[in-house]
Amino acid sequence: MNGETTTTIDIEDVARFSALANDWWDPDGSFALLHRITPARMAYICDALGPIRDPNASPARPLEGLSVLDVGCGGGLLAEPLTRLGASVTGVDASEPGIGAAREHAVKAGLQIDYRQVTIENLQRDLGRFDVVIASEVIEHVANVTFFMERLSSLVRPGGMVVLTTLNRSVRSLVLAKILAECVIRIIPPGTHDWSKFLTPEELKSAMQSADIRPLGEAGLVYDIRRDRFELGPNLSLNYAMHGVKLI
Numbered sequence: 001m002n003g004e005t006t007t008t009i010d011i012e013d014v015a016r017f018s019a020l021a022n023d024w025w026d027p028d029g030s031f032a033l034l035h036r037i038t039p040a041r042m043a044y045i046c047d048a049l050g051p052i053r054d055p056n057a058s059p060a061r062p063l064e065g066l067s068v069l070d071v072g073c074g075g076g077l078l079a080e081p082l083t084r085l086g087a088s089v090t091g092v093d094a095s096e097p098g099i100g101a102a103r104e105h106a107v108k109a110g111l112q113i114d115y116r117q118v119t120i121e122n123l124q125r126d127l128g129r130f131d132v133v134i135a136s137e138v139i140e141h142v143a144n145v146t147f148f149m150e151r152l153s154s155l156v157r158p159g160g161m162v163v164l165t166t167l168n169r170s171v172r173s174l175v176l177a178k179i180l181a182e183c184v185i186r187i188i189p190p191g192t193h194d195w196s197k198f199l200t201p202e203e204l205k206s207a208m209q210s211a212d213i214r215p216l217g218e219a220g221l222v223y224d225i226r227r228d229r230f231e232l233g234p235n236l237s238l239n240y241a242m243h244g245v246k247l248i
C-alpha cells in the first residue's frame with residue numbers, strides 16, 4: 001500500500017481523466033470498458049444493498065429512500081442508473097471536467113444528481129453520513145489507500161453499506177488489463193493504470209477491516225465470450241467487486 005501522504009489525489013492520474021472528459025458518455029470511446037461492465041456492477045450493487053433496501057419500495061425503484069455517495073463518479077455512469085432506481089445520489093470526483101460532463105449529461109437526461117468537484121478528504125462534514133458509499137474502479141487510482149478508506153468509511157452511517165469494485169494485482173490483470181487492453185487492442189487509453197497499485201482481494205478486505213467495514217461478499221466481473229458481456233462469477237483474478245457493512 002501507499003505511503004504517508006494525506007491526500008488521496010494522484011495529480012497525474014486525475015489529469016489523465018480530465019483530458020478525456022468529453023468521452024465519458026461515448027460507449028465506444030475511452031471508457032468503453034466501464035460502459036461494458038456497468039450492467040454487472042449494477043446487479044452486484046443492487047444485490048449488496050438488499051439488507052438495507054426498503055421492502056415496500058416499488059419494483060421499478062428498489063433503491064428509493066437510500067442516500068448514496070458515489071466517490072470518483074467520473075461522468076456518472078453509475079450515478080445515473082442508481083438515480084433511476086430511486087436512490088438519492090451525490091457524485092463526487094476530483095476532476096472538474098469530469099464533473100462538468102456528468103452534470104451536463106444528467107441535465108439532458110432529466111435526472112437530479114448532486115454532483116460536486118471535490119476530493120474525498122475535502123468533502124464537507126455537513127453532507128452528513130450516507131446509507132451507501134460506492135467507489136467503483138477508483139481505489140486503484142488513489143494516492144493513499146489507507147487514508148482513502150478511512151475517509152470513505154467516515155462518510156457511511158453505522159449499518160450502512162460500502163461497495164467497491166477494482167482490479168486484482170494478478171498475472172492475469174497484468175497481461176489482460178495492462179498489456180492487452182492498453183497496449184494491444186487499446187480499449188483502455190495507454191497509461192490509464194499502474195498495475196502496482198492494484199489490490200488483491202485480501203489487501204482490499206484488510207483495508208476495509210482496518211476502517212471498521214466488515215466485508216460481507218465479493219464477486220468477479222467476468223467476461224463471457226459466448227454472450228459477449230460481463231457477468232458476475234466466482235473468478236476474482238481480474239476485475240472484482242466487494243461490499244461490506246460499516247460497523248460503528
Ligand SMILES: C[S@@+](CC[C@H](N)C(=O)[O-])C[C@H]1O[C@@H](n2cnc3c(N)ncnc32)[C@H](O)[C@@H]1O
Pocket residue numbers: 008009010014017018034071072073074075076077078092093094095098118119120135136137138141142143
Ligand atoms: C476509472 S474512473 C471511474 C469512474 C466511475 N466510478 C465509473 O466507474 O464509471 C476513476 C475516477 O476516479 C476519480 N478519482 C481519482 N482519484 C480520486 C480521488 N482521490 N478523489 C475523487 N475522485 C478521484 C478520477 O478523476 C476518475 O473520474
